[in-house]
Amino acid sequence: MNEYDAIIIGTGAAGGIVACVLAEAGKHVLLLERGPQLSFAEVGRDHLRNQRLAIYGHNAGPELIGNPRIFVDPQGRSRIVKPHELDYHNNAACVGGGTRVYGAQAWRFHRDDFRMASKYGVPAGSSLADWPISYQTLEPFYERAEWELGAAGDGNSIQHQTPRKRNYPLPPVPPGPQTAALQNAARQLGWVTSPVPLLINTKPYGGRASCIGCKYCVGFACPTDAKSGSQNTVIPRALATGNCELKTSTIVESIDTDARGNVTGVSYLVDSSGATRRETARARIVIVSAGAIESARLLLNSSSSLHPAGLGNKYDQVGRNLQGHLYPRAYGISSARVFNGIGPGVTIATTQFNHDNPGIIGGGMLADDFIKPPIDFWYDSLPPDLPRWGIENKRFMRENYTRVMHVRGPVQDIPNPEGRVTVDNAVRDKWRIPVACLSGTTHTATVEAAEFMRERGEQWLRATGCERIWSTQPGLILSGRQHQAGTCRMGTDPAASVTDEWGRVHGHDNLFVVDGSLHVTNGGFNPVLTIMALAFRSAEYIAQVVL
Amino acid sequence: MNSETLRAVVDCLIPPDDFPGAYDAGVCHYLKRLFRTDLASQSGFFRAGIEGIEAEALARFNTLFADLTPEQKISILAAIESGDVKTSWSISPSRFFEMLVNTTAEGFYSDPQQGGNRHAVSWVMTGFENVSDS
Numbered sequence: 001m002n003e004y005d006a007i008i009i010g011t012g013a014a015g016g017i018v019a020c021v022l023a024e025a026g027k028h029v030l031l032l033e034r035g036p037q038l039s040f041a042e043v044g045r046d047h048l049r050n051q052r053l054a055i056y057g058h059n060a061g062p063e064l065i066g067n068p069r070i071f072v073d074p075q076g077r078s079r080i081v082k083p084h085e086l087d088y089h090n091n092a093a094c095v096g097g098g099t100r101v102y103g104a105q106a107w108r109f110h111r112d113d114f115r116m117a118s119k120y121g122v123p124a125g126s127s128l129a130d131w132p133i134s135y136q137t138l139e140p141f142y143e144r145a146e147w148e149l150g151a152a153g154d155g156n157s158i159q160h161q162t163p164r165k166r167n168y169p170l171p172p173v174p175p176g177p178q179t180a181a182l183q184n185a186a187r188q189l190g191w192v193t194s195p196v197p198l199l200i201n202t203k204p205y206g207g208r209a210s211c212i213g214c215k216y217c218v219g220f221a222c223p224t225d226a227k228s229g230s231q232n233t234v235i236p237r238a239l240a241t242g243n244c245e246l247k248t249s250t251i252v253e254s255i256d257t258d259a260r261g262n263v264t265g266v267s268y269l270v271d272s273s274g275a276t277r278r279e280t281a282r283a284r285i286v287i288v289s290a291g292a293i294e295s296a297r298l299l300l301n302s303s304s305s306l307h308p309a310g311l312g313n314k315y316d317q318v319g320r321n322l323q324g325h326l327y328p329r330a331y332g333i334s335s336a337r338v339f340n341g342i343g344p345g346v347t348i349a350t351t352q353f354n355h356d357n358p359g360i361i362g363g364g365m366l367a368d369d370f371i372k373p374p375i376d377f378w379y380d381s382l383p384p385d386l387p388r389w390g391i392e393n394k395r396f397m398r399e400n401y402t403r404v405m406h407v408r409g410p411v412q413d414i415p416n417p418e419g420r421v422t423v424d425n426a427v428r429d430k431w432r433i434p435v436a437c438l439s440g441t442t443h444t445a446t447v448e449a450a451e452f453m454r455e456r457g458e459q460w461l462r463a464t465g466c467e468r469i470w471s472t473q474p475g476l477i478l479s480g481r482q483h484q485a486g487t488c489r490m491g492t493d494p495a496a497s498v499t500d501e502w503g504r505v506h507g508h509d510n511l512f513v514v515d516g517s518l519h520v521t522n523g524g525f526n527p528v529l530t531i532m533a534l535a536f537r538s539a540e541y542i543a544q545v546v547l
Numbered sequence: 548m549n550s551e552t553l554r555a556v557v558d559c560l561i562p563p564d565d566f567p568g569a570y571d572a573g574v575c576h577y578l579k580r581l582f583r584t585d586l587a588s589q590s591g592f593f594r595a596g597i598e599g600i601e602a603e604a605l606a607r608f609n610t611l612f613a614d615l616t617p618e619q620k621i622s623i624l625a626a627i628e629s630g631d632v633k634t635s636w637s638i639s640p641s642r643f644f645e646m647l648v649n650t651t652a653e654g655f656y657s658d659p660q661q662g663g664n665r666h667a668v669s670w671v672m673t674g675f676e677n678v679s680d681s
Contacts, residue, residue, distance in 0.1 A: 047657035055653065056585040215675070339674060374673050375656040379649075389560040389648045390621065397656070398566065401673035 004030045004245075004283040005547050007266050009252050009298065012097020013528050014515040014535035015289030016230025017145075020237045021539035023244040027547055030281055031244055032268060034251045034290075035061040035093035037231070043101065043221035047373045051092055051101040051482070052219025054084040059220070060101045061093030066430030069293075072439035074476070080427060089324070089438060089480035091291050095248060098291075098482055099229030099528065103218035103344065103370050104199040106151040107525035108142045108533075110160045111135035112355045113412065116521045120361045126416050126443045127321050128361075131520045132490050132501040138533050139165070145532035146197075149228040150205040153197030160351045170202045173211070178338035178368055178405050179347045185463035191352040196367050199528075200344060201226040206233060213342040215371040253278070253433055254302045255286055255511065261306035263511045269431045276431065285510040285546060287503075289535070292322060292484035292517045296421040297436040299488070299498075299505075299513070310423075312488070312505035312513075315495045319421035321486040323522050324479035325364075325410030326442065326450040330457030331381055332405050332466025339402035345371035353456050354412070354524045361445045362412030364453045364524035366460065369406040377401060383470045405466055407457045411450045412524040413479050413486075414443040421487050442479050450474070483527050488517035503538045510546070514538045550575065552601050555613040559620050560651045566672045569655050569663070577654030577663030589646070595636075596643030602634040603627065 005027040008015050019031045038060060049057035057064055064082050071087035072078040081088045091098045112119050114131040122128045143166055145151070152170035155161060172195030186193045200217070201210045211226040225232050238244040249271045256264050265282035288295045296319040300310035312318055349367035357363045372381065378397065381404055387393050419440035427435045450473040458471050491497025494506035503518055505511040516522075516531045523530060557569035557578070569575075582590040603623050604612035612620065626632065628648075630641045654663020656673075670676040 045658060046660070048653055048661065337674075341675070341677065373657070374669060374675050375653055377673075378652050378656050389624075389651075391562050391564065394561050394564070394566075397669070398672050401675065 004028050004281060006030070006285050006287055006542070007032065007281055007283040008287045008289055009266065010097060010289035010291065010294070010515065011095050011230055011235060011246070012091070012289065012291060012515065013099050013230060013531045016096070016234040016238070017532055017535035018287055018289060018514055018539040018542070019244050020234035021536065022543050022547070023238040023241040025543035027243060027543060029238065029244040030283065031235075031238065031246045032250045032252055032266070033095050033246065033248045035095065036248050037095040038100065038221070040221045040223060045216060045220060047375050049084075050219035053373070053376050053379065054090070057084050058090065058092070062090070068427060068429060069435050070424050070427055070437035072437065074441055078437070087438070089293060089478070089484055091482050091484060095235065095246070096229040096231030100221060100231055101219055102229065102482070102528065103346070103526070104227050104229070104528070105346070105526040106146065106153065106197040106199045106529045107365065107523070108161050109135065109523035109525055109530050110351065110354045113521060113523040116362065119355070123361060123414060123443065123445050126414050126445065128414055129489070129491065129496070129520050132492050138530070138537065141533035141536040142529060144536050145529055149199050149233045149532065150201055151197055151199050152202040154195050157194035158197070158351065159192045159194070160354060168197060170205055172196075173198060173200065173202055173344060173347060176338070176342065176345060176347045176368075177336070177340050178334070181334065181405070181464040182348050182368060182407070182460065185460055186350055189459065189463050191350045193348050193350045196346045196349045198344060198346070199228040201228065208232060211344070215341060215343045215345070215373070217344040218370045251431055251433070252298060253431065255288070255298065255311055256280065257302075257304050257307065257311070261304070263311070263508060285512065285542065287512040287514055287542070289515045291515055292487045293421050293436050293438070293480065295513055295515055295517045296487035297423055300421070300423045301434055311511060312498050312507065314507060317489070317496065317498050319487050320417040321415040321489055322419045322421055322438065322440070322478070322480055322484065323413035323415045323442065323486040324481050324483040325413060325522065326446055326474050326477070326479050327408050327410060328450045328454035328457055328471065328473035329380070329406065329408040330454060330461050330469065330471035331383070332461035332464070332469040333400055334403050334405045334464065334466050337402045338405050339371070343371050345369060349409070353453060357449075357452055360449050360452045361414055362449050362524055364409045364411035364449065366407050366409040366453065366457055369408055374401060377404070381406065383468065405461055405464065407460055409453060410483065410524055410526060411446060411453050413522050414445040415486055415521060416440065416443045419478055438478060438480070440478055441476050444476060446479070447473070447476050483522065485516035485519040485522040485527055488513040489520045490518045491520065502541045503534070512538065512542065549597070549601060551611070551613040552597055553578065555620060556597070556600060556624070556647070557651050559617070559624055560648055561655050567668050569651055571665070572655055572663055572668050573665040574651055574654040574663040577661055578650055580662055581650060592638055592643065593646065595638045596640070596647060599632070599634065599636050599638070599640060599643065600624070600627065603632060606633045
């Protein structure tokens with residue numbers, strides 16, 4: 001049996017960083033990933049089967065067959081869902097996790113995102129709470145993520161992050177044909193804007209080439225490796241030390257405990273050439289970084305006589321407060337072309353409305369959008385009163401694909417305990433492991449904020465001079481998807497949280513969760529840089545203090 | 548499933564103008580492959596819908612769908628879209644129509660490898676790819 005200092009489960013935004021920090025500190029690490037290592041060609045450019053538009057499948061996993069979940073709708077009806085269905089709330093299953101195919105927006109949270117309950121109180125039915133740490137505590141680790149992975153932006157222009165100690169290592173992406181109009185409109189409205197920070201090389205950085213402006217960021221892999229994810233930054237660094245062993249196509253079945261209830265290692269299944277093999281590894285500590293849904297599922301599935309409800313779940317907190325973001329979207333037809341075929345496409349944002357909106361709890365960031373392939377545009381972006389077929393629909397696509405201006409953004413989710421992950425022993429995946437069951441919705445306060453942000457989106461486009469403006473917001477649904485968070489929240493009270501501020505599971509010395517599951521709240525921003533910053537912070541603590 | 552009917556139907560949904568319509572772009576090939584592969588479980592549903600269109604044409608105009616005038620074809624499709632059918636359907640006409648419209652658009656607007664966007668005609672049309680500049 002193998003003995004490691006640490007076993008890390010998951011190679012996404014957090015797991016890769018933890019592996020890197022521990023391996024570089026000389027620790028012997030086993031890094032486990034349920035999916036395979038995928039090349040650029042294997043991810044491909046299928047417009048109907050990708051992480052952004054997954055009508056018939058995914059390009060970065062998991063496979064459609066053998067990986068079900070259960071979704072319970074607001075009326076209480078449950079059904080089995082496959083990974084390409086929206087209600088599955090998928091994130092990629094491959095080396096790099098979601099960072100293999102993400103858009104790579106690199107936002108720091110707002111300082112008030114860490115103190116939502118203090119700022120707004122706790123709305124009835126919600127589990128709104130403060131984080132156990134502040135923005136100031138996390139700030140050095142945000143900076144570290146920006147510099148070690150490679151972020152591009154203009155830090156001094158981002159209103160809520162000033163003053164910063166250090167700017168981004170790379171200049172922002174250049175403006176697009178829509179940027180000046182949005183900037184001028186914002187100025188008229190008295191709104192501050194900035195370039196959108198991205199983990200994309202605008203110049204060669206970290207031994208990798210710069211962005212060539214292709215049109216395929218969100219949902220696809222980068223042809224020049226200019227987009228920085230775990231798979232091309234921290235994981236290669238971890239492997240280069242010789243201290244990190246990476247096993248792919250390996251699914252962890254359970255976290256193992258001894259007769260006294262202490263964590264000893266993991267049992268996992270290796271999927272190779274049609275045969276499945278069960279193996280066990282032992283380690284001084286185990287770190288779960290499988291994403292908010294799968295991390296909660298694994299803790300819940302690791303039950304024993306001493307932990308009958310699963311690990312860390314003495315107070316029935318594991319899996320609760322599942323959250324992501326509602327995305328209001330606004331569109332308008334510009335008199336000028338707003339498309340030049342040069343990606344990423346997202347160029348300008350405002351954080352004017354992340355907080356301090358009258359009558360609203362929280363708020364969100366608004367930005368223009370990544371280039372949308374025409375079929376995404378057809379599904380997502382047509383006016384609601386346009387016929388869905390016939391010559392009028394075709395003419396609209398022809399005349400307006402390059403003229404529709406888009407703004408959208410993530411709205412801070414107001415969490416509640418009923419939005420949650422449980423496990424269902426009656427439904428198993430292809431390895432016979434009980435699957436995740438998702439239920440609940442976001443809180444009505446989130447929908448109020450989304451409606452407010454939808455109106456701000458329309459207001460912004462109207463000020464650019466766009467004609468024929470339309471917009472949507474999703475209403476009262478469960479949010480999660482690629483921004484999934486919150487299911488093992490950090491806190492000081494073991495009865496109301498799952499881990500301490502370092503991600504150490506309450507009641508355990510050597511079991512950690514490090515990923516979006518820790519987020520007490522999920523900010524009004526793309527969450528990945530916060531996941532990365534927390535991972536650097538926890539990993540340093542583990543390397544310096546625990547191991 | 549009658550190929551002539553399917554051809555006439557997809558060309559009503561995305562008609563030819565100075566850019567090719569759905570048929571010339573290859574959407575029928577795309578649909579036939581799709582209902583043999585990813586949507587194989589729905590192929591009976593889809594076939595029943597196409598047969599429903601044929602039955603509606605005979606019931607309303609006593610003519611094959613493909614031989615109707617453009618206005619007659621559009622009137623039948625609009626009726627099916629709103630569920631206003633004159634014959635007996637074994638499936639939901641409006642649900643079938645939604646699937647028909649979506650899958651036709653998927654073929655026409657997605658990547659040419661799928662088979663329904665031959666020579667990237669829709670990408671040139673929309674400006675997603677400007678072939679003359681590349």
